Amino acid sequence: MESANTINFLNLSITRKPTHLNIGIFCKPTSTDTTINFLSNHPLEHKMAAYRYLTHRLYTLPLCKEQQDKEWQHITHMAYSNYPPNHPVPTQMQNTTAQCPAQGPHPHLHNPPSSTRNTKWTTFTYTSPQIRKITNLFKHTNVRVAYKCTNTMSHLSKSTTKTICTSSPYDRSGIYELTCITCHRSYVGQTSRSLRPL
Numbered sequence: 001m002e003s004a005n006t007i008n009f010l011n012l013s014i015t016r017k018p019t020h021l022n023i024g025i026f027c028k029p030t031s032t033d034t035t036i037n038f039l040s041n042h043p044l045e046h047k048m049a050a051y052r053y054l055t056h057r058l059y060t061l062p063l064c065k066e067q068q069d070k071e072w073q074h075i076t077h078m079a080y081s082n083y084p085p086n087h088p089v090p091t092q093m094q095n096t097t098a099q100c101p102a103q104g105p106h107p108h109l110h111n112p113p114s115s116t117r118n119t120k121w122t123t124f125t126y127t128s129p130q131i132r133k134i135t136n137l138f139k140h141t142n143v144r145v146a147y148k149c150t151n152t153m154s155h156l157s158k159s160t161t162k163t164i165c166t167s168s169p170y171d172r173s174g175i176y177e178l179t180c181i182t183c184h185r186s187y188v189g190q191t192s193r194s195l196r197p198l
Helices: 044-060 065-082 088-097 129-138
Strands: 006-009 012-016 021-025 120-125 143-148 174-179 186-191
Touching (some): 021 065
Parallel strands (some): 120 143
Antiparallel strands (some): 174 186
16 A cells, blocks of 8 residues: 555555656565675675675666665665675675766666677586686686585475485475574574475
8 A cells, every 4th residue: 555655566665756756676674684694605606696686776777866876875785784894795896886876877787798609508516715716717718607506495404314204395385494503593484485406
């Protein structure tokens, strides 16, 4: 329902003005500023994914200057909240934009896409940063590298004991609990997908 001429729809906040509609970005009350921790064993591409998505959304939505500035402050606050001051993620974000987002279009959105006609992809399991010594061998070839991690929900929730049930509980959706082996805190969530790895 509309409240104070504003209605929230998906991730948008739409405000009705006398002559036009104002578009803003809506964050659910349950949303947090947490992204992949900088100490986590993930490649930098995975850690930057959230910021690439948020920055792309910032430049593609028809936001006014005030809304652009507000969202950019939220993105930078999120980066500095999750990473130390000298970590490359906040620095790369600053280098990517170079100026306030409201002052001009995103430079990467206007670059012509590179030709991918002969490009082939291969997957490497990211076990440590040392894996890049191997993947760098493909840098000057037409083979692109995508990383995958083993510390995913499906792997963490996999049972360590055998079960005699004919149907595995990981074939079903439902409520799950994950316990951190470091701090021993638990997280309870719900999913509609199977927990079995593909």
